[in-house]
Amino acid sequence: MRPxxxxxxxxxxxADDDLAVLGxxxxxxxxxxxxxxxxxxxxxxxxxxxxxxxxxVGTLWQTVAAVLPPDQRGEN
Numbered sequence: 001m002r003p004x005x006x007x008x009x010x011x012x013x014x015a016d017d018d019l020a021v022l023g024x025x026x027x028x029x030x031x032x033x034x035x036x037x038x039x040x041x042x043x044x045x046x047x048x049x050x051x052x053x054x055x056x057v058g059t060l061w062q063t064v065a066a067v068l069p070p071d072q073r074g075e076n
Contacts, residue, residue, distance in 0.1 A: 001013065001057070004031055005022040006022075008023070015056060015058030040068060048067070
């Protein structure tokens with residue numbers, strides 16, 4: 001995710017970090033979406049893709065996790 005966040009420093013990202021504040025713009029959203037879909041071998045349904053989905057690190061993870069198989073979610 002960091003390559004798409006030009007204002008992110010080296011600190012660990014938290015779920016509440018605002019992606020726009022970290023520099024994610026509309027082109028970055030498209031690039032990040034493509035990277036996520038390729039990296040996780042999935043396609044996010046259009047109905048999940050809205051401004052809220054890309055508002056914070058946590059909302060983006062929730063969006064991705066909603067379509068991942070349980071064994072890929074990293075849950076305990």
